Amino acid sequence: MGANYMRSGYAIASAPTSTFTEKLNRYGMHTAGINTTIFKPLNEKHFMIFQASADVNGVFESLSDVNSRAVTVSGTAIYGWKKSEKNMIGTGLARTYRAGQIIYVPVLFWNKTFNDRWGMELLLPARGHIRHNFSTFSILQLGFELEGNQYWMRSPFMIPDREVFVQRGELKPRIQWDKRLTGFFWLSMQGGWRYNWRFDVMNEYD
Numbered sequence: 001m002g003a004n005y006m007r008s009g010y011a012i013a014s015a016p017t018s019t020f021t022e023k024l025n026r027y028g029m030h031t032a033g034i035n036t037t038i039f040k041p042l043n044e045k046h047f048m049i050f051q052a053s054a055d056v057n058g059v060f061e062s063l064s065d066v067n068s069r070a071v072t073v074s075g076t077a078i079y080g081w082k083k084s085e086k087n088m089i090g091t092g093l094a095r096t097y098r099a100g101q102i103i104y105v106p107v108l109f110w111n112k113t114f115n116d117r118w119g120m121e122l123l124l125p126a127r128g129h130i131r132h133n134f135s136t137f138s139i140l141q142l143g144f145e146l147e148g149n150q151y152w153m154r155s156p157f158m159i160p161d162r163e164v165f166v167q168r169g170e171l172k173p174r175i176q177w178d179k180r181l182t183g184f185f186w187l188s189m190q191g192g193w194r195y196n197w198r199f200d201v202m203n204e205y206d
Helices: 020-027
Strands: 002-006 029-041 046-059 071-084 087-096 103-113 118-124 129-135 137-152 163-182 185-192 195-202
Touching: 002 185, 020 046, 029 137, 071 163, 129 163, 137 195
Parallel strands: 046 137
Antiparallel strands: 002 029, 029 046, 046 071, 071 087, 087 103, 103 118, 118 129, 129 137, 137 163, 163 185, 163 195
């Protein structure tokens, strides 16, 4: 289980007052949520994986703006086969906002270790990485992640008591280094490129 918080800030030049861009400049886009992953072995060769998350997303002017319309729920179910100790493959279905709007998409899960140093971890189309182990406590990964969500926003178009929804999706090619600090605590650092997959303003939820 886990929890997350992320804020995307903006600095758009010459943003007129009381417009969409001015609100992005002032408040940014916020996401806070919880998530869980359940791994259930069925026997020595077969298993199930369930992932679920619930997030509150919005361009909030104050905490009083947080509401149920800002909530999105995502989930994935996978049925898999354990080919060997170093090769696991599975397929399933996901409900996700990663492309910015709600989609239902088939998924491919494939974790494979080639040797003591190299491996790969795929959960397509959400993410995929080639992994290099310097040691069991230091791991370098090269790959990509499709990230996004739907964000609630009080209407910036001078219409009182109305709302809009910003559907944002980004493709992120990246390199990531994970280092164990002590016990269960790890440090993760990453850098890469953010490609604008989708950035649309809609007047209806989903």
